Amino acid sequence: MSDSTASSSSPPIWLYSYIKLRFFNRIQRFLRSKNSNRKRNTTASDPHHFDTLSLRPTKVMVKASRNESNDHKDDGLGLQRAVKKLHFGSWEEKELAAEEIGTLAKDDVKLRKLVGGLGVIPVLVSMVSSEVVDHRRVAVFALVQLANGTYTNKALIVEAGIFSKLPKDINILDEPTRRQFAELLMLLSSLANTPFPLPSSDIVPFLVRILESDSSNVETKQSCLGALHNLSAMLDNAGDLVSNGVVDTLLMLSSDKEMSEKALATLGNLVVTLMGKKAMENSPLVPESLIEILTWDEKSKCQELSSYILMILAHQSSVQREKMNKSGIVPVLLEVALLGSSLAQKRALKLLQWFKDERQTKMGPHSGPQTARFAFGSPVNPHAAEQGKKMMKNLVKQSLHKNMEMITQRASASGDSSKIKALIISTSSKSLPY
Structure with a gap:
């Protein structure tokens, strides 16, 4: 200049x-x-600190105070x-x-x-x-x-006006500067929980571009996820987050064990909103990616967050429960109900109860071909009905033992499975949630 x-x-x-x-x-x-x-x-630390020989302030203290000054x-x-x-x-x-x-x-x-x-x-x-x-x-x-x-x-x-100064093209930023930008936005995003207005529409596109960039390192993406989580805590920001494709980006990052927890926590905030839930229901990654996270035995927090999102999606939605059932969620839920954390177990049991109730409804007396109507309480053939009940019990037991064998095979790699084997031998199908 x-x-x-x-x-x-x-x-x-x-x-x-x-x-x-x-x-x-x-x-x-x-x-x-x-x-x-x-x-x-x-003065407060030792107002009468004198040298024991000369009864004068020590030279060390005087020198230190001068240096500090x-x-x-x-x-x-x-x-x-x-x-x-x-x-x-x-x-x-x-x-x-x-x-x-x-x-x-x-x-x-x-x-x-x-x-x-x-x-x-x-x-x-x-x-x-x-x-x-x-x-x-x-x-x-x-x-x-x-x-x-x-x-x-x-x-x-x-x-x-910091948000108007954000570069439109993140490729002009080297990685250290990009990381500094992400850290700054994470710090500023904490204002979302205060009365101070924060224009999320200016922040979210920049964060998404960094998260979707292959050249951004894990530390930079962690800061971006922290900023998105702060913004998602305010339900008014859900519209800007969803419209900028945050849901699909978070679902992809949730499969990465280094970033899964923060991504799932943000999805947990969005799934309680109408727009967020709709975006997750329409995503091709749901429910398979969330079910896969349930198998991460070493990531109990991720299991808890994933089961929470699945509960919200499955609640009062037979379509979503059908998709989950076809994706093989029931054996995975059985495993979580036995081996997961206490919170993950409660959520898995709740989901299993919904699938059990739905199956019982489908197998009720109103379903299936009916050629004639009979008076209430009078079976067509008592002997045939009894045989059918026995056959159903055998099928349930076979399915249960098959699921338990798969669970014990997974558990054997991480520790002693004697307790699970004892549970399989001593537990009947009526005492299990599914």
Whole structure:
């Protein structure tokens, strides 16, 4: 940037003086609070700490306090220079200042709050849309540090228009910068649970593009999933999430054991909405992908979330229960009911009860061919009816033993199956949920 351009865009003299005076006042208050806290902590810890021989304050304490005071002064002076350069310096100076502010704010919450009130956030947000890679990188890094743990700074970042600065093409971002963007959006998405308005329609497409990109690593996708989960906690955001294809993206990621838990948790928030449930019912990945997750014995949380989603889909929907039945859900549910966590067992038993009731309804006296009508309670042939009951019991027992054998084969790889075998021998079909 030329000197003429820089001078033409500079603020008026009175505004410069006002900002400078305000800045120095805040820095002085910050340093005074640091020193007073240090003195208070030193006095409270041991107000009569004297050397046992000379009865004078120890040299170690005096030296440590001086070093600490010098460190605070150095941080204050460094912050002072960085903020001044960020407001009034060239682009090269702004880049160095943004990186220094991010580094200083990384480990000091009070400093984050102080910097947020000095007007640096709008400048950093404007740098996010810069075509220079390094400018954009250091600006996002500084914003991540300022947003961490401070509600006010998050609100200021959103008000400064950060979402309009998100790049449309994520391929122009290298992986470290992409990860920083994902982390920033995850931090800002926590505002979804507050009265502060958050435009999910601007955030969701960017997150989906990163999740669907093969070049994004697991850590970056984890941050994106965290942001989507925060947004899905507000039911008003379900429309934007579903319309941007989030359901299919989450269903695909749920098959990845590294990302399955967060993806399923977000789907669990969406399935209770009308649009989310409809999208899952129409997805070709349902119910097969969710049933497959039920077989992950080492991922109990994933089993619980998957069974919860299947319960919502199966509730009062004979079409969905039929699809699940054809996909072989019953043997898997039997296994979860025996080997899963307590919550997964309860949900599996509930699903099994629905399938049992539905089968009994289909096998009721009204179903099947009926050639004649008889009085209530008078069977056609008592002997034939008794034979039919015995045959049905044998079929049920055979099916039960077959399912149990499959369960014990899976369980034998992970541990002792003697308890399950004992349960198979001693339990009748009437005592099981299905």
